[in-house]
Amino acid sequence: MTGIAARRHAVLGAGTAGLFLVVPLFGFDEYWIYILTIGFYYAILASSWSLLVGYVGRISFAHVAMSGIGAYTSVLVNGMLGWPLILSIPLAGVVTGLVGLVIGRLCLQLHGAYLGLTTIAFSEIVRITITAEHEFTRGSLGISTTGLFETIDRVPYYYSFLALLLACLLLMWLVLRSRIGLFFAAIREDEDAAASLGVKIVRWKIFAFTFSSILAGLAGGFYAHFVQLVAPSMMSIQEMGFVLSMAVVGGFQNIFTAALGGIFLEGLLEALRGIGEWRLALFAVVVILILRYAPNGLFGAILQWLVPPKGKR
């Protein structure tokens, strides 16, 4: 990438982050601050999912299950063992990291549709188990839990989630710009060739799965203490469909555009509440059209227009 393009990207990124930093200062409705905060949660899920799909070429339908495992871990450990949130939320990341490690190890040889089916099955088993074991989880009723803050003010939550999102994006960006990012690309393009050139494909495939699971688990842990309720519905296939749509609409080839897709779609979902389920049908049409005709997504296309890639100037 040329120096000019890199600088433009940096300016765009900083500008967007700055915009979200000042949003609460302009007296927006509490309600929209709340919606944007949820949008940040989805942005973390969409971007960490696109890390796996867009960069390593591994599809997973277990991402919202990871977030759910994180949420339940933190809520149960906090509620039943009395651990403070400062310990229970990081534990959520540790637990989902371990789950991701095991799933990543088991699915090492699986690809494409086979991987999709395995992760869907895993996700549904988690959801069914949590619903069935109602002595611990209160089944589909869900568990209410404590909030991150004493106050009912939305603004602290807004900034916490924005900080978490920026931290996750920074971490992913650092990993992706290092040699690991190149290993990912090599695995995505041709696993056998990558292996023959000395890329430890086993290690990096498992690492990618674990890493993205940790981020999803942390997001889930924070989210549980933001909405102060966890229920099995947060890991439904429908919810996975949301995350997938957000990443695709934003652009799943790039973690930043996928994150913007999460915020954008969550906002749109609320803005179009008046048309009921039609909005979801509409989103699905948009997802199909984007996949077919603009695989870089909405924000990917805007980015390409603002900063033309090398050779197309």
Next chain:
Amino acid sequence: MDPLALVEQVINGLIISIFYALAALGLSIIFGVLKIVNFAHGELYMLGGFVYFVVTSVLGLPPVVALILAFAALFLIGMTIERLLIDPVYQGKVERVDEYAIMITFGLAILLQNLMLSIFGPWTKRPEAIFHGRVEIGQLIIGGDRLAAAGIGLVVIGFVLYLLRYTWAGKAMRAVSQDRETASVVGVNAKLTGTLAFGLGSALAGTAGALIGPVFLVYPTMGVIPAIKAYVIVVLGGLGSIPGAIVGALILGQVENLLTVLIPDTTRALAYKDAYGLLLLILVLVLRPQGLFGEKVRRS
């Protein structure tokens, strides 16, 4: 355990297996020819249920007409979907083929579900049954509606097997399943065969939905669980294998019904009913990805 109850469970398992086999057969044909897993299969099944509902309950036509229309409508819908969304894969118009095929059919599933939710609402509907009354064999009593539906399902399965074995189109589908390029070399129109295969697969899903609609009710999310069962079955039998789909359906029907009866704590057994198959799916994929009847590939 009471032998009569056991026989009843086995027969129920067999009846369920026939519906499972119909849906799984469609999935397997599509995978065989096009090498993609149709993640919208449950929604095509659901559309079949709705066609049946509209034709019998809204238009007031007899169930037989509704079944034929469900088959025909889903055949057309399936062919249209294939031409618009799947065929571009084979014309080299799509990058990242694997992810594209999964995500586009998943998106289609979201679309169809919410479309029907918007039009018909989330409420369950009970369309006119194919056959009223019940059948008594000694002390054994089986609902006539599900027995008739299973009987018709069996005939449809037989018809499809005949089609695949003896007709030109069926031979073309099997040829393209084995090797797309060689099939093209010897004069098979692979593009048309792909479209027909997706149409036939969709029509089978739709027929299964139409047959089961009067028994298990019709609603926008009715296809989610049966689709997952169909995935379990085709993975168990080997993706793309026709006998595998049928044997897999027989196994799953029995496993589910017997496990639910054999586990003493009934509420828990029922709550986990849908999980057994999923566990089976993960085990098969991790230990033997080619399934019982599939051909071994080096990397799946």
